[in-house]
Amino acid sequence: MAITTDGGLPIAAGQDPGGRSGARLVVGIGELAVSSSPDDVIVTHALGSCIAVCLWDPTVRVAGLLHFLLPEAALNMERARKQPATFADSGIALLFQTAYAQGVDKKRCLVRLVGGAEVTGLLGVGALNVGTRNILMARQILAENGVLVAGESTGGTIPRTVSVRASDGVVEVRSGREMVALL
Amino acid sequence: MSIDSLNTRALPADIVRGITDLAPLPATAYRLMALLRGEDESLTTIAALLESDQGLVASLLRRANSARYMASPARTALEAVMRVGTVSLLDLVIQEHLRRLLTAAPTYGLDEHDLWIHGAAAQLAARALRAERPRLQIPAIADTAALLHDIGKLIIARYLKVEARAVTAYARERDVTWSEAERSVLGFDHTIIGAAVAEHWHFPADVTLAIRHHHDRETTHDSRLLDAVMLANLVAKTVGAGLGAEGLNFGVSATIHERLSLDFDAFARICLATQDGLHDLVAAAHATR
Numbered sequence: 001m002a003i004t005t006d007g008g009l010p011i012a013a014g015q016d017p018g019g020r021s022g023a024r025l026v027v028g029i030g031e032l033a034v035s036s037s038p039d040d041v042i043v044t045h046a047l048g049s050c051i052a053v054c055l056w057d058p059t060v061r062v063a064g065l066l067h068f069l070l071p072e073a074a075l076n077m078e079r080a081r082k083q084p085a086t087f088a089d090s091g092i093a094l095l096f097q098t099a100y101a102q103g104v105d106k107k108r109c110l111v112r113l114v115g116g117a118e119v120t121g122l123l124g125v126g127a128l129n130v131g132t133r134n135i136l137m138a139r140q141i142l143a144e145n146g147v148l149v150a151g152e153s154t155g156g157t158i159p160r161t162v163s164v165r166a167s168d169g170v171v172e173v174r175s176g177r178e179m180v181a182l183l
Numbered sequence: 184m185s186i187d188s189l190n191t192r193a194l195p196a197d198i199v200r201g202i203t204d205l206a207p208l209p210a211t212a213y214r215l216m217a218l219l220r221g222e223d224e225s226l227t228t229i230a231a232l233l234e235s236d237q238g239l240v241a242s243l244l245r246r247a248n249s250a251r252y253m254a255s256p257a258r259t260a261l262e263a264v265m266r267v268g269t270v271s272l273l274d275l276v277i278q279e280h281l282r283r284l285l286t287a288a289p290t291y292g293l294d295e296h297d298l299w300i301h302g303a304a305a306q307l308a309a310r311a312l313r314a315e316r317p318r319l320q321i322p323a324i325a326d327t328a329a330l331l332h333d334i335g336k337l338i339i340a341r342y343l344k345v346e347a348r349a350v351t352a353y354a355r356e357r358d359v360t361w362s363e364a365e366r367s368v369l370g371f372d373h374t375i376i377g378a379a380v381a382e383h384w385h386f387p388a389d390v391t392l393a394i395r396h397h398h399d400r401e402t403t404h405d406s407r408l409l410d411a412v413m414l415a416n417l418v419a420k421t422v423g424a425g426l427g428a429e430g431l432n433f434g435v436s437a438t439i440h441e442r443l444s445l446d447f448d449a450f451a452r453i454c455l456a457t458q459d460g461l462h463d464l465v466a467a468a469h470a471t472r
Contacts, residue, residue, distance in 0.1 A: 029422065029423055029458065030458070045423075046423035046424075046426050047423065048420055048421065048423050048426050048430060048431050049421050049431065050423060069422065069454065069455075069458065070451050070454065070455070075448060075451045075452070075455070076451075076452065076455055079455055086455070086458075117430060117431045118431060119417065119420070119431045119432075119433065119435055120360050120431065120432050120433060120434065120435075121360075121400055121434065121435065121437055122435065122437060125437050125440065126447060127440040127445055127446050127447045127450060128417070128439070128440055128447075128450060129447075130421055130450075130451075130454070131431075133447070157430050157431040157432035158430045158431075158432070159426035159427070159428075159429075159430035159431070175430070176292055176347065176348075176351070176428055
């Protein structure tokens with residue numbers, strides 16, 4: 001079973017997109033997907049300062065991935081209502097709500113964070129530090145909710161593509177053709 | 184800056200030929216730029232010139248009849264020109280021209296779509312910045328300059344076969360930005376070539392300057408247009424449009440937000456407006472396929 005969001009609302013619950021198994025679920029900016037189909041791989045591309053929150057519950061073998069753009073829904077509440085996955089706070093909440101519907105328990109969850117790059121020379125320039133703010137917000141929300149962050153591939157300046165396998169929760173991080181991390 | 188004023192002996196002959204052989208902009212673009220400079224041009228003449236390009240007229244009518252310009256449908260090129268305005272029309276003419284030139288740019292780890300989407304995102308960002316900070320009176324041609332800011336990459340990709348890995352490895356080993364690595368590996372960077380293209384196409388000097396200096400970390404130029412293009416590139420990258428092999432390893436002035444009076448909330452609003460515009464643009468592109 002896979003649930004994906006496009007524009008913030010689940011559009012395909014109970015079925016893999018197209019009714020196939022072994023789907024490659026591509027998540028865009030401000031979207032998320034959750035899957036318990038063992039052959040599914042959830043992928044997101046073009047992670048710069050955005051963050052991918054990758055979730056895995058080993059007991060029910062459910063994986064999820066959220067790709068958010070900005071740290072706080074308060075930046076644009078109307079947008080947060082229409083597309084909650086755009087922001088860390090509303091997006092992480094939606095990711096977990098969607099995962100709970102598939103039997104996930106947050107106490108068992110392993111979460112990996114990927115992305116949060118910063119432009120060369122702009123580290124410390126608060127008005128423009130999207131990547132740093134995103135990382136800090138994601139860590140804070142997860143810590144406040146007692147969720148374990150089991151690994152990170154964050155910061156730096158590299159672009160990242162990340163995938164999470166629904167079969168075992170392994171998170172693969174690539175930059176171009178290069179493997180950057182296996183989490 | 185022009186191809187003549189560059190030290191062309193330092194450039195591969197293919198690149199020089201690539202610039203000089205580049206198809207000129209359509210006559211409509213020059214007429215529109217003259218109109219923007221306040222010269223005496225008539226929209227009727229411009230609309231008549233447009234009529235010879237049916238693809239362009241179709242795009243123009245589509246834009247004029249989009250929800251943004253809600254009214255009774257425009258039926259002729261002239262009605263559409265009057266509705267969308269000079270700047271928007273110039274953007275459209277140049278977009279169509281660029282679309283015909285586009286190619287994959289493996290030197291930069293960008294495919295054809297990535298190169299187009301990055302320019303389009305920067306253009307949307309420049310427009311969103313002007314709307315966010317109207318008091319700065321950023322010239323409207325900043326949208327066009329933002330669209331064109333990476334045109335140098337297109338020329339380099341077309342005429343020089345270099346793997347992105349060579350530049351990426353240099354940047355990583357020496358801890359320098361991508362443009363700095365480009366200059367060391369290739370002998371020039373895409374901003375130099377882009378400025379030469381802008382000159383070749385007879386763009387105003389401030390557009391050429393913005394293209395040439397949009398990666399300067401220390402800028403000595405007091406130009407709102409340059410500031411706008413620099414920020415537009417930053418926003419395009421922030422929303423993940425055309426990250427390529429360069430990623431976020433590019434030069435940008437660390438005081439750009441001060442010069443444009445932007446705090447984090449304003450910067451975030453510009454990013455969101457840009458992402459919204461991109462979403463619509465990509466949807467429209469899929470719909471017309």
